[in-house]
Amino acid sequence: MRIEKDTVVSLQYYKLSNLQGEIVDESTSPVSYLHGGYGGMFPAVEAALQGKEAGYALSIAMEPEETFGEYDSELLRIEPRNAFPENVEIGMQFEGGEENSEDIMIYTVTDVTDDIVVVDGNHPLAGMALQFECTVMAVRAATADEVSHGHVHGPHGHDH
Ligand SMILES: [Zn+2]
Secondary structure, three states: OOOOOOEEEEEEEEEEEEOOOOEEEEOOOOEEEEOOOOOOOOHHHHHHHOOOOOOOEEEEEEOHHHOOOOOOHHHEEEEEHHHOOOOOOOOOEEEEEOOOOOOEEEEEEEEEOOOEEEEEOOOOOOOOOEEEEEEEEEEEEOOHHHHHHOOOEOOOOEOO
């Protein structure tokens, strides 16, 4: 069966690496997504897998705008130290709202001094060109429920 809109694609393995060849994300078990622009997979990967079958191995280079976006220096914030818990340290994450937006942003602490805390609202992989590699394990037609929900059910999928 070929990959087309409203098929469930199961990947045996996927790996994201940066230009230095370091792995920044990889699967530890098979993953499935609903193909056809439901937001379950990078659009560039979906486009490259369109029409392919089980067994197909993909390796694709993606620019930041195709993955986690360009790095936005405006999302780097300096906040007063007393606005954070006593034990705040580098690497901690906090939720925060962007002004004039209802989106919840995740801010990661990147520096702490006696007076200030620097937080970064960019995705940790923002601004990076990334190489995505995967192998297609299986392709099946999605059920009507899956299409209406916009995600995969069953093994490796969404559990209700
Ligand atoms: Zn569902």
